[in-house]
Amino acid sequence: MTGTTVAARRSITVQAPPERAFAVFTTGFSTWWPIESHHIGATMATEVVMETRAGGRWFERDADGKECDWGYVTEIDPPHRLLLAWHLNPEWGFDPDPAKATEVEVTFTATSDGGTLVELEHRGFEKHGETGVKMRDAVSAPGGWTDLLDMYAKAF
Numbered sequence: 001m002t003g004t005t006v007a008a009r010r011s012i013t014v015q016a017p018p019e020r021a022f023a024v025f026t027t028g029f030s031t032w033w034p035i036e037s038h039h040i041g042a043t044m045a046t047e048v049v050m051e052t053r054a055g056g057r058w059f060e061r062d063a064d065g066k067e068c069d070w071g072y073v074t075e076i077d078p079p080h081r082l083l084l085a086w087h088l089n090p091e092w093g094f095d096p097d098p099a100k101a102t103e104v105e106v107t108f109t110a111t112s113d114g115g116t117l118v119e120l121e122h123r124g125f126e127k128h129g130e131t132g133v134k135m136r137d138a139v140s141a142p143g144g145w146t147d148l149l150d151m152y153a154k155a156f
Helices: 018-025 130-140 145-153
Strands: 008-014 045-050 057-062 067-077 081-086 102-110 116-123
Touching: 008 130, 008 145, 018 102, 018 116, 045 067, 116 145, 130 145
Parallel strands: none
Antiparallel strands: 008 116, 045 057, 057 067, 067 081, 081 102, 102 116
């Protein structure tokens, strides 16, 4: 593949101030993430954890305490912005190589009615060559970021 792959971009407005919207997205990740269908470990995950600090891990944990990494928090500016390194490869397995990680950037902007505009951009798929296009298409399809943000919005 030559050039760059278009990023997946999604947005949603939630009826909560940015501080709450940010907290639900980060420390409350397990309250809205569909663990039963969106886990990568060999066994069913019981929670997803995002350590809310630069360099913090983003991972799933099963009932036996086994952890399966997804990536890392690259930058964090509560309650405005979050940048995650997504270390999942096109086969949905963990790849520890930082050069292969895609990025998920989420911003939280207050709206005039007391809500928050949550904007998500998942980019860097070109790092995976031709399979990066399939990966971008998958996160843009049903079950991808649009549906995930809808589930997030229901947490309010």
